[in-house]
Amino acid sequence: MGIVWTILIGFIVGLIARFLSPGQHNPSGFILTTVLGVVGAALATWLGQQIGWYTIGEKAGFIGAVVGAVIVLLVWRAFARSA
DSSP states (O other), rough: OOHHHHHHHHHHHHHHHHSSOOOTOOSSSSHHHHHHHHHHHHHHHHHHHHSSSSSTTOOOHHHHHHHHHHHHHHHHHHHHHHH
């Protein structure tokens, strides 16, 4: 059930990130949107641990995951424009 929950939350986070940062070079489709959300959550967790907001083993919350996904989306766009 943990994998299904991760996919569902990743998809929702990815949708919110795409909504908050609309643009021409957004990833589209269920799989890329889900990957965007999951990678955003992982990035937020890692950044939060490096800054000291989270302890080792603690994961980012929903808002942190959305912020991480928006960061990933901005990086995605930077690479999509240059390609």
